[in-house]
Amino acid sequence: MTGTVIFDPLIPLIAVYGLAGLVVLAVTLALWRRLPGWWLRALAGIALLAAMANPSLQREDRAPLSDIIMVVVDESASQRIAGRPDQNAQALANITAELDRQPNTEMRLVTLGDAKGDQGTALMTALSQALAEEPQGRIAGIVVISDGRVHDMDNAPALPAPLHLILTGAPDDWDRRLVISNAPAFAILGETFTLTLRIEDQGAAPATQTVDLSVSIDGAPPLTLPVPVGRDIELPVQLSHAGMNVLQFTIPEAEGELTDRNNTAVIQINGVRDRLRVLLVSGEPHPGERTWRNLLKSDSAVDLVHFTILRPPEKQDGVPVTELSLIAFPTRELFLEKIDDFDLIIFDRYRRRGILPNAYLDNIRNYVDQGGAVLISSGPEYGAAESIYRSPLGAVLPGAPTARVFEEGFVPQITDLGARHPVTAGLDDLSPPAAEGDGPGWGRWFRLVDVVVPQEASVVMSGLDDRPLLVLNRVGAGRVALMASDHSWLWDRGYEGGGPQLELLRRLAHWMMREPELEEEALFVEPAGQQMRIIRRTLSETTGDVTITHPDGTETTLPLTETSPGRFETLWDAPEIGLYRLDDGDQQAVIALGTAAPREFEQTIATGDMLAPLIDAQRGGIMPVSAGAVDIRAVRAGRPATGRGWIGITPRGAFQTADIKITPLVPAWLFLLLAAMLSVAAWLREGRR
Incomplete structure (x- = not known):
């Protein structure tokens, strides 16, 4: 219980001020007129003002509140080593x-774990949230148990007590x-590029001159070399393949070091071709020749060398060769000396x-065996x-001609195997369904060369009476494809609604050039934060x-569900980055989520500097902690809150008011009676004079 003198006016406060002004004016007038009872008049005015102000005693019934000590325990990754x-x-x-x-x-x-993603230790954020939930007037101290490695100092709150x-x-x-x-x-x-790496020792590290560095690409057996x-x-x-390349660099764990989580660095580099070099050989001018040229020239990353045989040897029109405005084509240079410079050769x-000559064609066969790609877009000449x-x-070549050529309309269809192959999978979704019957609503083609396909080849599209239309095969280290028709250009012209000719030819060319996204047998991951779509x-x-092998060596086995023909998927939330x-x-x-060495392990030596x-x-x-246990003492606010072996808290003396009682010190009527008596005394004194 506490008591405080307060004023509880009987009239509005502005009226009290007005009354005080009148009292001052009356006393001033009495002084000006030299009335001997001016001081009695002044006392009467004060008594009147006191009656109106109503001085009272306020008594509060207070319940003391406890002091709050915030204790934040850092349990982030760097605190688990x-x-x-x-x-x-x-x-x-x-x-x-x-x-x-x-x-x-x-x-x-307050227990602090790892921040979401790779943000490190968000201690200040956690402390701010905890302080916001408590009355600031009750916080008597803040104790943080941590290695001092904080990564969100910009979010530090205003502290109401010693930290x-x-x-x-x-x-x-x-x-x-x-x-x-x-x-x-x-x-x-x-092309060769340069990476810069550095091996750093932190803390009280022993003197070491060199360590062994292991370098592995896409999980292959590592190459080890000593580095200072x-x-x-x-x-x-130098990257070995197109698409994502995962490079892992590792140094062995040394005896006595805090952790090996920062002994590995992983970088992901996308391998791209400088220019895709394509050689297009057209046997004769025809309506579909422009289709291939437009497709390849539409891509700025493609270097196209195209020649068309306009004047075959048997054509004798009497025009002297010296008068022809054609350029002699460097066949020897292209097909013997520089054939390996091309990523794809198309025979149209x-x-x-x-x-x-056969020697050139034999060299092209060797080019395929050693990893090259050849595409045949055939017409009637393929069966001749x-x-x-x-x-x-x-x-x-993946198809042997039977010498039969069918000249009647048919709608190209995707085979069961083609529905699973990335070259043709989903092509039917790019066009509306057929008005009658099954299949996509594509326009017809009107020529098909009959071929016999070897068992190892893949027929991904069929034509008239389910005969092979598009055949793919792998030969040695290379790839070959056969389009058993030269009427794909009808789709480009929009005949009977056309079809996805541009997308088909683009996929076909990219599959032959071994683009990773079109591999028919592939396992890959699409990461989104710490979730991966396998x-x-x-x-x-x-x-x-x-x-799945985790960064710490543990394993998880997951089944896959077929989401579309030839495509199996599952979603998995990875427990940690790495x-x-x-x-x-x-x-x-191989996939790296975040970094192999997270931010928590960039600096692992404990320090209070931050x-x-x-x-x-x-x-x-x-x-x-290594110095032993600490004592906690109560100190006054503003005094040093630490000493040898002890830390201090500042008691706040907070309380909760349960009840308030207000009692007038003197009744108002008594002040009014006193004012009246003083006024009468002033009148009597001045009357005697």
């Missing part, structure tokens, strides 16, 4: 026991980490006329005696489970 979990538990037990001995004190425990840091770690801690700098997002295939410690090393790298309605199939190149593309009707390896028995993949400005502003202290 070495012996820090035990230090956390030891420090928390010490603080809890000390606060139990403090009177009228309660503890609020103390109980610092984990040990004075002789040391760690080694691998740092990769200037890694490009993409690189040109076949503490120096920037420039490492030349080509027939043997002696322009390309001059067919390119009846040359050394025929040994690698996709298995296959020509088979079933696929096995995928085994490098994951996937294997289904046939295909392997929190020191906040701690000093409130006159708090930094106490290492």
Whole structure:
């Protein structure tokens, strides 16, 4: 119970001010007239004002409130290395026991885990949220148990009480980490680029000259080489394939270092071709020739070399060669000397006329065996005696002509295998369904060359009476394709509604140039934060489970569900960021979520330097766990809150008011009676005079 004198006016406050003004005016007038009772008049006015102000005694019934101590325990990834979990538990037990001995004190425990993504330790954010939930007038102290590695100091709140840091770690801690700098997002295939890496020792590290660095690309067996410690090393790298390349750099864990989570660095570099070099050989002018040229010239990344045989040897029109305005084509240079420079060779309605000798065609066959790609767009000549199939190149072509050519209308169809193959999968979704019958609403073609397809080839599109229309095959290290019709240009012209001719030819060309997104057997991952969509593309009707190897070596096995023909998927939430390896028995993949060495492990040596400005502003202290237990004492606000082996809290004396009673000190009528008596006394004194 407490008492305070207050004023509880009987009339509005503005009226009290007005009355005070009249009293001052009356007393001033009395002084001006030199009335001997002016002072009695003044006392009467004061008594009158006191009656109107009504001085009262306010009594409050207060219930004292306990002081709140915020205790924030950092359990982020960097606090789970070495012996820090035990230090956390030891420090928390010490603080809890000390606060139990403090009177009228309660503890609020805040546990801090890893921030979402790779944001590091968001200690200030957690502290701000915790303080916002408590009355600021009851906060008597803040104790943080952490290694001091905070990554959101910009979010530091205004502190109402001293801040103390109980610092984990040990004075002789040391760690080694691998740092990769200037890694490009993409690189040109076949060209060498340079990565800069550095091996850094932190803390009380032993003297070391060199360590072994292992370099692995896409999970392949690593290459090991010695590198110096503490120096920037420039490492030349050349990508081996298009698409995403995952490069992993690892140094061995040294005895005594805090963690090996920062001994690995993973970078993902997209391999791109500088220019796609395509050689297009047209055997004769025809309506579909422009289709191939327009497709290839529409892509600025394609270097196209195109020649058309306009004047075959058997054509004798009497025009002297010296007067022709045509340029002699460098066939020897293209088909013997520089053939390996091309990514794709297209023969468009080509027939043997002696322009390309068998030695050149045999060289093209070798080009396919060694990894090249050849596409045949055939017309009636493919089934004739001059067919390119009846040359050394025929040994690698995926269809043997029967000499039959059908000249009647048909709608191209995607085969069951084609529905699973990435070249043709989903093409029917790009056009409306047919008005009658099954299949897509595509326009008809009017020519089909009959071919016999070897067993190992893949027929992905069919024509008249289910005869092969588009055949794909792998030969040696290369790829070949046969389009058994030259009427794809009808789709380009929109005949009978046309069809997805541009998309079909684009996919076909990219599959032949081994673009990763069109591989028929592939396992890959589409990451979104820490969630990954695992996709298995296959020509088979079933696929096995995928085994995922975590960054720490543990494994998870997941089944896949078929979402469309030839495509199996599943969604999985990864428990942590880092490098994951996937294997289904046939295909392997490597994916890095975030970074292999998260932000938590960039700096692992415990320090109070980052929190020191906040701690000093409130006159708090930094106490290492390794120095032993600490005492907690109560100190007055503004005094030093730390000393040797102790930290201080500032009791706030907060309370809750349960009841308020207001009692007048003197009744108003008594003030009015006193004012009347003083007024009469003034009148009598002045009357005697």
